[in-house]
Amino acid sequence: MTLTAPVASEATSCTPLDLSAALTRPQAEQLATLLKAIADPTRLQLVSFIQASNNAEACVCNLTEPLGLSQPTISHHLKVLTEAGVIIREKRGTWAWYSVNQERWQQLAPLLAS
Amino acid sequence: MTLTAPVASEATSCTPLDLSAALTRPQAEQLATLLKAIADPTRLQLVSFIQASNNAEACVCNLTEPLGLSQPTISHHLKVLTEAGVIIREKRGTWAWYSVNQERWQQLAPLLAS
DNA sequence: TCACTATATTGATGTTTATCTATATAGTTA
DNA sequence: TAACTATATAGATAAACATCAATATAGTGA
Numbered sequence: 242m243t244l245t246a247p248v249a250s251e252a253t254s255c256t257p258l259d260l261s262a263a264l265t266r267p268q269a270e271q272l273a274t275l276l277k278a279i280a281d282p283t284r285l286q287l288v289s290f291i292q293a294s295n296n297a298e299a300c301v302c303n304l305t306e307p308l309g310l311s312q313p314t315i316s317h318h319l320k321v322l323t324e325a326g327v328i329i330r331e332k333r334g335t336w337a338w339y340s341v342n343q344e345r346w347q348q349l350a351p352l353l354a355s
Numbered sequence: 356m357t358l359t360a361p362v363a364s365e366a367t368s369c370t371p372l373d374l375s376a377a378l379t380r381p382q383a384e385q386l387a388t389l390l391k392a393i394a395d396p397t398r399l400q401l402v403s404f405i406q407a408s409n410n411a412e413a414c415v416c417n418l419t420e421p422l423g424l425s426q427p428t429i430s431h432h433l434k435v436l437t438e439a440g441v442i443i444r445e446k447r448g449t450w451a452w453y454s455v456n457q458e459r460w461q462q463l464a465p466l467l468a469s
Numbered sequence: 470t471c472a473c474t475a476t477a478t479t480g481a482t483g484t485t486t487a488t489c490t491a492t493a494t495a496g497t498t499a
Numbered sequence: 500t501a502a503c504t505a506t507a508t509a510g511a512t513a514a515a516c517a518t519c520a521a522t523a524t525a526g527t528g529a
Contacts, residue, residue, distance in 0.1 A: 255416040256409075264403035264467075269396035272466060276394035282383035283487085285390075289378035295370075301506060302369040314488055316507055335496045335505045351462035353386065397517085415476060428518055430477055449475040449526045 278325030279349065283308060284318050288327060288346065291339050298331075298340040392439030393463070397422060398432050402441060405455050412445075412454040 291299045305315050322328045331338045405413045419429050436442045441459050445452045
């Protein structure tokens with residue numbers, strides 16, 4: 242004889258939550274994708290460095306040296322940020338100029354204040 | 356006319372950026388730690404579920420079923436969120452009640468709207 | 470005390486990710 | 500054309516992480 246499974250209506254057990262106002266899985270996944278893109282110290286510095294540069298744009302070679310990482314690693318991080326829509330890539334000649342998507346970045350401003 | 360070089364003043368190498376206004380490494384690491392805590396769809400839903408519950412607090416057993424994950428996994432995620440200061444843990448009897456750190460959560464509001 | 474319940478911790482496993490070196494691609498200029 | 504430069508991609512590796520089953524801890528009540 243096996244033990245009885247927990248009864249759903251048991252008085253002392255947990256009441257189901259009303260989740261009609263909560264984040265759905267797709268919503269949570271989409272938001273997590275954006276947050277993952279910036280949840281890395283190197284990528285946060287990359288965006289900050291681009292923002293702090295002269296015309297609010299920078300190329301890969303500007304960013305490699307101050308971060309002390311290899312060029313492919315910087316390119317990789319910039320790709321992640323670009324695909325998340327946090328920064329924008331514009332090719333001019335052999336250079337790739339990156340600028341900050343201000344609308345997206347402004348959404349993150351409240352978090353940066355802490 | 357010839358194609359635009361990067362900037363007339365610099366022919367070959369990149370001009371160093373002025374990073375005096377940019378995020379320092381320790382600042383970036385601290386912020387990344389907070390962002391990592393919420394950059395996960397399950398943890399975003401956990402916070403949202405707690406927020407949506409009756410007194411804006413929930414215990415582990417409330418959260419296990421709607422997420423379809425094991426109890427140890429939920430406890431693990433709640434620990435990550437607690438250590439990041441996103442939620443607050445209060446033990447009452449055998450139950451552990453979790454509530455949202457409203458100040459932190461409000462900083463996310465602009466992102467939730469997008 | 471003992472049994473039951475709620476939650477936390479441990480240890481293992483498969484997946485993701487940050488990083489490198491090596492190489493490829495593409496634009497510029499001789 | 501070839502050489503040079505800036506950037507991207509491929510492949511490998513080690514670390515971090517999400518998850519589970521099993522177990523430990525701690526509170527409650529008979």
